[in-house]
Amino acid sequence: MVGRIDPYLFLPALLLSLIGIVLIFSALQDSSGHEASSYLRQLVWLAIGLLVFVAVSAIAPRIYENLSSLFYLVALLLLILLFFGGASRLGATRWFSIGPLSLQPSEFAKVAVILLLARYLANRERPQFRVRWAAFSFLMVLLPALLILKQPDLGSSLVVVAVVPGMLFWGGMPITHIALLLSPVVSLLAAFHWLSWAIFMLVLIVTLFVVRPTLRFALWVLATNLAAGIFTPLVWQRLHDYQKMRILTFLNPARDPQGAGYQIIQSKIAIGSGGLFGKGFLEGTQSKLAYLPARHTDFIFSVLGEEFGLLGCLVVLILFSVIILRGVQVARKARNHFLSLTAFGATTILAFQVLVNVGVTTGLAPVTGLPLPFMSYGGSSMLLSWSLIGLLCLVSYTWQEY
Amino acid sequence: MTAFYSKEDRSKMAVGLFSLLLVAVMMRLFYLQVISHAAYTQVAEENYIRVVPLEAPRGLLYDRNGKLLVSNRPSYSIYFIPYQIKNPEEAFKDLSLKLNLSLATPSQLLRGQSKSKYQPIRLLRDVDFKTICVLEENSLDLPGIIYQVERARRYPPRGRGSHLLGYVAEISEAELTRFSHLGYRSGDLMGKKGVERQYDYLLRGQPGVSYLKVTAQGRILGPAGSREPVPPKPGADIRLTIDxxxxxxxxxxxxxxxxxxxxxxxxxxxxxxxxxxxxxxDPNLFTGVLLDTVWQRLASDSLHPLLxxxxxxxxxxxxxxxxxxxxxxxxxxxxxxxxxxxxxxxxxxxxxxxxxxxxxxxxxxxxxxxxxxxxxxxxxxxxxxxxxxxxxxxxxxxxxxxxxxxxxxxxxxxxxxxxxxxxxxxxxxxxxxxxxxxxxxxxxxxxxxxxxxxxxxxxxxxxxxxxxxxxxxxxxxxxxxxxxxxxxxxxxxxxxxxxxxxxxxxxxxxxxxxxxxxxxxxxxxxxxxxxxxxxxxxxxxxxxxxxxxxxxxxxxxxxxxxxxxxxxxxxxxxxxxxxxxxxxxxxxxxxxxxxxxxxxxxxxxxxxxx
Structure with a gap:
C-alpha cells in the first residue's frame, strides 16, 4: 500500500492540511484566548479525507472509466435533490446534512465531470481534433454548472466550467481554437464600449484568417461574438440598477468599501501588514479582532499572510506548486488516455482553485467564494482535495498501463 | 496552420502558464507585504486601535473673593462610528426621529474629518439624560451610535455675567482655518465670547489621548499596549477682578x-x-444642542441681548x-x-x-x-x-x-x-x-x-x-x-x-x-x-x-x-x-x-x- 503512494503528491498535501488546521486554530481563537473546536473537526475531516484518499487510489482505474457515466448521473441527481432536501446557510442551499456531517454535492460533481470528460475525450482520435467534441464537452458540464449556479455557488460553478478548456487542451485541441472558443466571453466584456468591441472584432477576424479553422467553426465564432456584442448592451440597459451595481461591484469591489469590497480591503490589510515574516502565530490583529471576514474558510490565506508573512505564503505556494507540477508530470507520463486526462483535469481543478483563491485574497480577482484546497475549513473541500490527490496517486502508480 | 502539439509540448505549455500566474501572484504578495507593508501596518493599527481624545479639564473661573463662578460638569455626548453605519443618510434620519432632535447631515460631519472611518465622530454635545435613555433602549437598532461622558461648562444661572464670562462652543470651520496654527483641532471647544474667548489660551489646556484595542464588533478590549497614552494637561484657573x-x-x-x-x-x-x-x-444654552429657534430668538431680539x-x-x-x-x-x-x-x-x-x-x-x-x-x-x-x-x-x-x-x-x-x-x-x-x-x-x-x-x-x-x-x-x-x-x-x-x-x-x-x-x-x-x-x-x-x-x-x-x-x-x-x-x-x-x-x-x- 505504502509503495503506491506518490510522496510528491501526498507529503505536500498532508503538510498543507496540517498548516491549514494550525491556521484555523489561530483564526478562530477569540480575543480572550478561547478557541473554537473547529480545528478539531477539521482534524477529523483530514482523517476522513485520508481514508477517502486511500479508497480512491485503491480502486482499479477501469472501474472509474466504466462508471463515469453513472457518477455523472448520480452527481446530477444529488444536485437536483439539493433543491428539495438541502440545508440552507447564509441564503445558499449547498449542503446535505448527514448527522453531524454536511456535504456539498458540488464537490462530488467536480470529480464526476472530470471522469466523464476524460472518458469522452479519451475515445476521440487525435491529431484531428473536432470542434464538435468541444461543443459536446461544454454541453456535458452545462447542466451541473447551471444547477450549481442556482444554489447559488458561483465559485464551484466556475470551476466546473473552467475544467473544460483545460481538458480540451490536454485532449489535443489546438490552443488557438480554444482561444477562439472562449472569444465570445471577451466579446461580452468588450461590448460595454462600441470602440473596444470593434477593435476586438477586428482582431478576431484577422486571427480567423491566420488560424484558418473550418468554415463552420469560423462562422460559429463570428456568430457568437456578434451575438455577445449586440446583446450585451441591450441586456445591460434592461437590467435594474441594483443588478448593474451588483455586477460592477463584482468586477471592482472598491466601488463598495462597506459591502462587497470590505472583505477584500480587510484581506489586503491583513496580508500587507504581515510583512516579510508575519506578526507571529496567534498575533494577527486582523483575524484575532475579527476584522477579517470568513477568515477560517475562504480567507484562510489572509491569516497565513498576516501571521507568517511573505515567507509563510511562499512556503505554501511552493507546496501547492509541487503538487501541481507533479500532477502535470503524472498526466504526461500516463500512457492511458483516460488516466492522463483524469490526472490533468484533477490538476486543473487544484491549480484553478489555488490561483483564484489566492488571487481573491490579494485583491487580484473578484470575490467568487472558492475555498483554498486542503487549508480552508470545511469537510467537502477537504474530501474533494484528497480525492483529487487520490486520483493523481492512482494515475502515478499505474502510468505504465494502457 | 493548425499545429498539433505533442504531450511533451502541451505539458510544457501548461507548466508555463501555471508558472506565469504563480509569479504574478508572488509579485502581488511582494507588492503587498514588502512595498506597501508600512502603509498596511498603519491601516491595520487604525483598524483596531481606537484613538480616544481625552479632553483637558478647562480652567475654572473665580471672582475676586474666591467664589467659584464657572465650573465643569459631566455631560453626555453622542458619537457615531462611520464604518458601522452602512447608510448614513438613513441612519441619521432614523436617529433624529428616535431622539427627536435635528442633526447635521453626515456629509457635513464627515467633511474636514481626516480621521479613519473607525474613529468615532462626535454628533451631539451635552445631550440630556432622557436622550441617553432613549439611545440605550434603541441601541440594537442603532449600530455605530455610542455615547461618552465628557465635561461641559456650568455657568451662573439666569445669564449673570454672561457678557463678561462669555461661553464656549465647538470650533467652527472658519475659526479652524484661522486658528489652526494655535493647535485647535476639529471638534475642539473654544471660547466664543468674553473671558472664555480672551483667555482661551490659558483656560483650554492641552488635550491628551488614549489608545484602546477594539474588535470589529466595537467591543473594547482595553488599552492598546503598543502605544502609550498621553494624559491631558488641564487649563489654568483664573481669578477675576469681578466682585x-x-x-x-x-x-x-x-x-x-x-x-x-x-x-x-x-x-x-x-x-x-x-x-x-x-x-x-444664558451661556448654558450654548453648551450642547443649540436649537435654531433659540438662536433665532437671541439674534433677532430687538434688545440685542448678545451685545x-x-x-x-x-x-x-x-x-x-x-x-x-x-x-x-x-x-x-x-x-x-x-x-x-x-x-x-x-x-x-x-x-x-x-x-x-x-x-x-x-x-x-x-x-x-x-x-x-x-x-x-x-x-x-x-x-x-x-x-x-x-x-x-x-x-x-x-x-x-x-x-x-x-x-x-x-x-x-x-x-x-x-x-x-x-x-x-x-x-x-x-x-x-x-x-x-x-x-x-x-x-x-x-x-x-x-x-x-x-x-x-x-x-x-x-x-x-x-x-x-x-x-x-x-x-x-x-x-x-x-x-x-x-x-x-x-x-x-x-x-x-x-x-x-x-x-x-x-x-x-x-x-x-x-x-x-x-x-x-x-x-x-x-x-x-x-x-x-x-x-x-x-x-x-x-x-x-x-x-x-x-x-x-x-x-x-x-x-x-x-x-x-x-x-x-x-x-x-x-x-x-x-x-x-x-x-x-x-x-x-x-x-x-x-x-x-x-x-x-x-x-x-x-x-x-x-
Missing amino acids: WELQSMAESLIAFYGSGAAVAVDPESGEILALVSQPNF NRCLQGTYPPASTFKILTAAAGLESGRVTTRTLFRTCRGGLAFGNRVFKCWRPQGHGQLTLMDAIAQSCDVYFYQLGEEIGLDLWSDYARRSFFGRLTGIDLPSELSGIIPSRAYFDEEYGEGKWTRTLIVNLAIGQGEVLVTPLQMAVFFAAIANGGEVLEPHLIRQTKYPDGRLVRARGELLGPLPFSPNTLGIMKAALVKAVNGARGTGRAAILPSVTVAGKTGTAQNPHGEDHAWFCCFAPAQDPQIAIAIVVENAGHGGAVAAPIAREMMATYFGGQSPLPGPEEALMSEGEDLWWGE
Whole structure:
C-alpha cells in the first residue's frame, strides 16, 4: 500500500492540511484566548479525507472509466435533490446534512465531470481534433454548472466550467481554437464600449484568417461574438440598477468599501501588514479582532499572510506548486488516455482553485467564494482535495498501463 | 496552420502558464507585504486601535473673593462610528426621529474629518439624560451610535455675567482655518465670547489621548499596549477682578429697568469690579444642542441681548461730560471758578436757534461749581463756545475718549469724539456751523462714549489723574501650582493739573451732596459720593439715564458708570442704582426704597456657590 503512494503528491498535501488546521486554530481563537473546536473537526475531516484518499487510489482505474457515466448521473441527481432536501446557510442551499456531517454535492460533481470528460475525450482520435467534441464537452458540464449556479455557488460553478478548456487542451485541441472558443466571453466584456468591441472584432477576424479553422467553426465564432456584442448592451440597459451595481461591484469591489469590497480591503490589510515574516502565530490583529471576514474558510490565506508573512505564503505556494507540477508530470507520463486526462483535469481543478483563491485574497480577482484546497475549513473541500490527490496517486502508480 | 502539439509540448505549455500566474501572484504578495507593508501596518493599527481624545479639564473661573463662578460638569455626548453605519443618510434620519432632535447631515460631519472611518465622530454635545435613555433602549437598532461622558461648562444661572464670562462652543470651520496654527483641532471647544474667548489660551489646556484595542464588533478590549497614552494637561484657573456680589446686585437693578449697562472699576488698580450689560443671555444654552429657534430668538431680539453694552454700546454721554468740558475750560485758562456767563433763563439763542436748558424756569447766574452741581445747560453752551471745538475735542481725546480702553475683552468699540476733521468728513468742508460745539459741550450731538470709557475716566479723576487700563483678570493659577498676578497698565495721565482735578472733585461732590445737586439720590450716609448725572436725549424714544461717580471722595475705592436705556432722568434712575451698588460694595445697608422685587431673588444664587 505504502509503495503506491506518490510522496510528491501526498507529503505536500498532508503538510498543507496540517498548516491549514494550525491556521484555523489561530483564526478562530477569540480575543480572550478561547478557541473554537473547529480545528478539531477539521482534524477529523483530514482523517476522513485520508481514508477517502486511500479508497480512491485503491480502486482499479477501469472501474472509474466504466462508471463515469453513472457518477455523472448520480452527481446530477444529488444536485437536483439539493433543491428539495438541502440545508440552507447564509441564503445558499449547498449542503446535505448527514448527522453531524454536511456535504456539498458540488464537490462530488467536480470529480464526476472530470471522469466523464476524460472518458469522452479519451475515445476521440487525435491529431484531428473536432470542434464538435468541444461543443459536446461544454454541453456535458452545462447542466451541473447551471444547477450549481442556482444554489447559488458561483465559485464551484466556475470551476466546473473552467475544467473544460483545460481538458480540451490536454485532449489535443489546438490552443488557438480554444482561444477562439472562449472569444465570445471577451466579446461580452468588450461590448460595454462600441470602440473596444470593434477593435476586438477586428482582431478576431484577422486571427480567423491566420488560424484558418473550418468554415463552420469560423462562422460559429463570428456568430457568437456578434451575438455577445449586440446583446450585451441591450441586456445591460434592461437590467435594474441594483443588478448593474451588483455586477460592477463584482468586477471592482472598491466601488463598495462597506459591502462587497470590505472583505477584500480587510484581506489586503491583513496580508500587507504581515510583512516579510508575519506578526507571529496567534498575533494577527486582523483575524484575532475579527476584522477579517470568513477568515477560517475562504480567507484562510489572509491569516497565513498576516501571521507568517511573505515567507509563510511562499512556503505554501511552493507546496501547492509541487503538487501541481507533479500532477502535470503524472498526466504526461500516463500512457492511458483516460488516466492522463483524469490526472490533468484533477490538476486543473487544484491549480484553478489555488490561483483564484489566492488571487481573491490579494485583491487580484473578484470575490467568487472558492475555498483554498486542503487549508480552508470545511469537510467537502477537504474530501474533494484528497480525492483529487487520490486520483493523481492512482494515475502515478499505474502510468505504465494502457 | 493548425499545429498539433505533442504531450511533451502541451505539458510544457501548461507548466508555463501555471508558472506565469504563480509569479504574478508572488509579485502581488511582494507588492503587498514588502512595498506597501508600512502603509498596511498603519491601516491595520487604525483598524483596531481606537484613538480616544481625552479632553483637558478647562480652567475654572473665580471672582475676586474666591467664589467659584464657572465650573465643569459631566455631560453626555453622542458619537457615531462611520464604518458601522452602512447608510448614513438613513441612519441619521432614523436617529433624529428616535431622539427627536435635528442633526447635521453626515456629509457635513464627515467633511474636514481626516480621521479613519473607525474613529468615532462626535454628533451631539451635552445631550440630556432622557436622550441617553432613549439611545440605550434603541441601541440594537442603532449600530455605530455610542455615547461618552465628557465635561461641559456650568455657568451662573439666569445669564449673570454672561457678557463678561462669555461661553464656549465647538470650533467652527472658519475659526479652524484661522486658528489652526494655535493647535485647535476639529471638534475642539473654544471660547466664543468674553473671558472664555480672551483667555482661551490659558483656560483650554492641552488635550491628551488614549489608545484602546477594539474588535470589529466595537467591543473594547482595553488599552492598546503598543502605544502609550498621553494624559491631558488641564487649563489654568483664573481669578477675576469681578466682585460677584456687586455684579449680581447691579444686574438685578439694571434688569429691573430693562436694558442698560453698569461698569464699576477700582480706581487704584484699574480692576473691573462689575461689568453689567442687560438684557443678558444664558451661556448654558450654548453648551450642547443649540436649537435654531433659540438662536433665532437671541439674534433677532430687538434688545440685542448678545451685545455687551459696556464696551459695544455707544451713547451720548450727556451731562456727565460737563465735567470734562469744565476741566477743559479751567485747564486752558478760558475760565476760572469765578467766571460768570449770561444768566440762564431756561434757554439761550445762538445765531437763529434757541438752545434750551433742561430746567425750563432757568438756573439764574451760576459759577462753574454750581453749574456742574445743578447741571446748567446754558452755562455750558457758553463755556463750550468759549473753548471752541478744537480745544474741546483735544482735551476729550487726551482724556482717552474716542479710542479703545484696551480692556481684556474682545470686540470693544471706541466711540466718537467729533473734531474739525470729523465734521469736514461728515458734512463737507465748511458746510457745518460752529454752533455744533454748543451741543457737544453738554455731551449731546455727535459725541459717543461707552460706559466703560466713562468709568475709566471717573476712576482717573478719582485717583488723581492716572488713566489705567481696565482689566478683568486678577490672578492665574497654572496646573503646576504657579500663581501669576496680573497688573493693570498705566495708559497715561489726564491732561489736567492737580488744581483742576481738585476743583473737578469738589464740583462732583457738590453735584451729589449740594442742596441743589442733581445727584442727591446717590447720597450715602457714611460715605461721601462724588458724581455727575446725565440725561441723554434719544431720538428713538425715552431718554437714557446716566450716572457716573466715585466714592469715598477723599479716598476713592470704586468708580462707577451707569447708563439705563429709555429710563428717564439720570438723577432719578441711574443715581439710585449707583447708590445701591456702593452700599453693597462698602457693606452698608441702604434704607432707601429701591427696586425690591429685583433684589428679592438674590438668595437663590447660593446653590452653585463654593
